[in-house]
Amino acid sequence: MSRLLLKDVRPYGEGEPVDVLVEGEVIAEIGANLEVDADEIVQAGGAVLLPGFVDLHTHLREPGREDAETVETGSSAAALGGYTAVFAMANTDPVADNAVIVEHVWRRGREVGLVDVHPVGAVTVGLKGEKLAELGTMRRSAAEVRVFSDDGHCVHDPLIMRRALEYTKSFGGVVAQHAEEPRLTVGAQAHEGANAARLGLAGWPAPAEEAIVARDCLLAGHTGGTLHVCHVSTSGTADILRWWKSRETAGQVSAEVTPHHLLLTDDRLETYDPVNKVNPPLRTDADVLALRQALADGTVDCVATDHAPHAAQDKDCEWSAAKPGMLGLQTALGIVVQTMVRSGLLDWRGVARVMSERPAEIGGLADQGRPVAVGEPANLVLVDPETEWTVRGAELASLGENSPFDGMQLPGRVVATMLRGRLTAHEGKVRR
Ligand SMILES: NC(=O)N[C@@H](CC(=O)O)C(=O)O
Ligand SMILES: [Zn+2]
Ligand SMILES: [Zn+2]
Numbered sequence: 001m002s003r004l005l006l007k008d009v010r011p012y013g014e015g016e017p018v019d020v021l022v023e024g025e026v027i028a029e030i031g032a033n034l035e036v037d038a039d040e041i042v043q044a045g046g047a048v049l050l051p052g053f054v055d056l057h058t059h060l061r062e063p064g065r066e067d068a069e070t071v072e073t074g075s076s077a078a079a080l081g082g083y084t085a086v087f088a089m090a091n092t093d094p095v096a097d098n099a100v101i102v103e104h105v106w107r108r109g110r111e112v113g114l115v116d117v118h119p120v121g122a123v124t125v126g127l128k129g130e131k132l133a134e135l136g137t138m139r140r141s142a143a144e145v146r147v148f149s150d151d152g153h154c155v156h157d158p159l160i161m162r163r164a165l166e167y168t169k170s171f172g173g174v175v176a177q178h179a180e181e182p183r184l185t186v187g188a189q190a191h192e193g194a195n196a197a198r199l200g201l202a203g204w205p206a207p208a209e210e211a212i213v214a215r216d217c218l219l220a221g222h223t224g225g226t227l228h229v230c231h232v233s234t235s236g237t238a239d240i241l242r243w244w245k246s247r248e249t250a251g252q253v254s255a256e257v258t259p260h261h262l263l264l265t266d267d268r269l270e271t272y273d274p275v276n277k278v279n280p281p282l283r284t285d286a287d288v289l290a291l292r293q294a295l296a297d298g299t300v301d302c303v304a305t306d307h308a309p310h311a312a313q314d315k316d317c318e319w320s321a322a323k324p325g326m327l328g329l330q331t332a333l334g335i336v337v338q339t340m341v342r343s344g345l346l347d348w349r350g351v352a353r354v355m356s357e358r359p360a361e362i363g364g365l366a367d368q369g370r371p372v373a374v375g376e377p378a379n380l381v382l383v384d385p386e387t388e389w390t391v392r393g394a395e396l397a398s399l400g401e402n403s404p405f406d407g408m409q410l411p412g413r414v415v416a417t418m419l420r421g422r423l424t425a426h427e428g429k430v431r432r
Contacts, residue, residue, distance in 0.1 A: 003028075004421060005038035009049040009382060011372040013348035017046045022378040025420040030374055042426070044382055047415050050352045052084025052379040054359035054368050056147070056176070056256055057230060057304035058329065060086075060117070062108065063101065064093025068400045069309040071108035071117060074329070076397035077307070078115040079424040079431075081329040082381035082414040085360070085368045086115055090122040091152040097122035097133035099141035106143035114424045114432065118363065121145040123164045123175060127153045132163060139171050146364045149176035151230055152279075154212060156182050161216060165225025165251070174254075174362065176228040177216050179237070180280065184208035189320060191281040195266045201319070204281045206234040213237050217244040220251035228362055229255035231306050233280040235290030242299045254362045256304035257291050259328055259335035264288075264404060274315050274322030275404045278308070281324075295354060296345040302358040305332045309400030327403040330396050334410025337385065342411065348385075378421040384413045397430070 001024040008017040011030070019034040020027060029036070055078065061069040071088070078086050088105055090096035096105060102119040109117025121138040125131050127150045138145040148168060155161045155177060164175045185208045190196040192203025213229055217240065220227040232238065232255050241255050260278060265285055268276045276282060294300040308325025315322050336355065340346040346354065352369075360369025370376045388411050393403035417425040424431055 002421065003036070003038040004423065005034065005036060005041045006049065006382065007041055007043050008046050009044045010046055011049045012352060013048040013385065020049065022418065022421045025377060027372070027374055027376050027378050040423070042382070042416055044415060048348050048383045048385055049372055050348065050381050050383060051356040051369050051372060052381050052417060052419065053082045053333070053355045054363060054365065055083050055086040055305050055307070055329065056228070056302065056359045056363055057151070058086040058088055058307045059091065059309065059325065060088040060105070061309060062092065062105065065311065068311045069398055071105060072112045073397055073399050074307070075109065075112045075114040075117065076430045077329040079417050080397055080414060080428065082333050082383065082417050083115050083329060084379040084417065084419045085118060085365055087118045087120050087147055087363055089151045090120045090149060091127060095122050095126050096120065097125050099134070099137045102138050102143040102145050103141050114430065115419060119143045119145055120176065121148045123148045123150045123155050124160060129153060129155055129157055129160060132160065132167065135167055135173065136171065139173060146172065147174045147176055147228070149178065149230065151176065151178045154178050154180040154182060156212070158215060158219065162219050162223060165219055165223040165227065169223065169225040172364065174226045174228050176230050177212065178230050179209045179212035179216065181208045181211050190269055191266045191283045193266065193284060195269055199269055199272070201269070206236050209234055209280055210236040210240055214240050217253050220253055221249065224250045226252045229253065231256060231258050231261065231280055231304070232291065232300055233261050233283050233287065235287045238290050238294035238299055241294070245299060254301040256302050257295055257300045258306045259303060259332045260326055260404060261291055262288065262295070262339045263335050268404070272319045274317065274319050275326065275402050277319060277322050277324045278326050279324040292339055292343070292345055295340065296350070301362065302354045303332060303336055304359065305329050309398045310402050311400060315402045325402070327393065327396060327398050327400060331391055331403065331405045331410060333383065333414060334412045337412030338410060378418050380418045382415040384415050385411065387413045389413050
């Protein structure tokens with residue numbers, strides 16, 4: 001059995017440094033100055049030890065757009081970002097709306113072996129919103145799909161949404177909604193507000209998101225189904241979720257916020273650089289502050305990256321022709337440390353909750369987001385909280401280079417990531 005010794009780590013950033021011995025796939029011992037033989041020793045210098053991060057919202061682009069990302073390159077980005085599990089969205093080409101595609105993505109994830117890749121199944125055939133995909137078949141496939149989403153598109157027909165919540169309830173599934181009332185966002189290019197008006201960009205109004213979130217909370221309550229709200233972007237959505245969670249009696253609702261919606265605003269649109277184009281759009285300062293608060297108080301359950309790599313030709317073009325989406329896996333931690341930890345809104349226990357424990361629970365992963373304790377699976381990340389690094393979009397592991405954080409200095413460097421006791425990333429390099 002392999003033995004990996006982590007020297008001088010601080011679980012959850014608390015107390016004096018200890019050593020952690022990982023034997024095979026589990027944490028075997030935790031204590032001060034462990035005197036043991038090991039195959040490999042990681043000198044951590046007091047770094048923070050957390051459960052490995054879990055991303056409920058990743059776009060891996062395979063099959064179909066392997067020029068933008070593949071399971072392999074996206075898995076590398078995930079491991080380097082501290083992730084031990086990611087959920088790969090269904091808006092590939094062909095769409096992951098059947099067992100063949102989800103099993104392919106799942107198998108590729110296993111072959112690459114850097115991170116557990118859990119395919120998300122489409123809710124409707126071809127993401128068209130017209131008829132339910134074969135949810136049960138995807139559930140029973142080798143990929144054991146549990147999360148379903150038409151992400152990129154909203155399941156806007158309320159009857160289809162109702163049926164999806166009812167049907168997934170029968171096997172403990174989750175419907176992850178991209179909340180966007182399509183009639184209110186025809187041709188939309190930017191947050192509907194003063195900046196979009198001044199720049200001449202068609203607006204994406206906040207109620208297009210909020211109306212769907214309110215409707216879907218009511219449908220989850222009525223059906224007893226389980227709803228997860230993708231990429232919450234407005235303060236109004238946070239208000240609706242807070243209201244719903246205060247009265248929730250049946251059905252369950254969870255929600256995620258992206259790192260970019262915790263940091264960036266539509267003030268960045270000034271340059272018309274499409275690297276800032278994303279769906280839902282960057283919003284206002286007031287929204288950003290409300291989202292940080294909602295994440296801190298649990299109204300929004302977790303951080304999810306919405307990692308959306310695009311090939312150069314889809315981003316290096318005029319604003320209206322560019323595809324929406326931005327890279328996220330390798331910069332998520334830094335942004336969470338900057339916006340939530342340095343501001344005092346979250347401590348490291350809180351970071352573990354929003355980046356690992358809650359997403360693992362929502363996604364139904366029994367072996368992720370577990371406590372850092374003896375006998376637990378060694379899915380772990382080591383974080384150096386102090387050292388700052390400068391983001392270089394072109395140097396990230398993804399094939400796409402569309403990072404809006406390019407040139408920014410971020411805190412919170414990933415020292416090492418471990419998947420079932422094996423180092424998958426160490427000192428900025430992937431280990432295969
Ligand atoms: N977020 C985005 O702007 N784009 C995503 C789709 C999505 O998450 O809605 C994509 O697939 O590129
Ligand atoms: Zn989306
Ligand atoms: Zn997405």
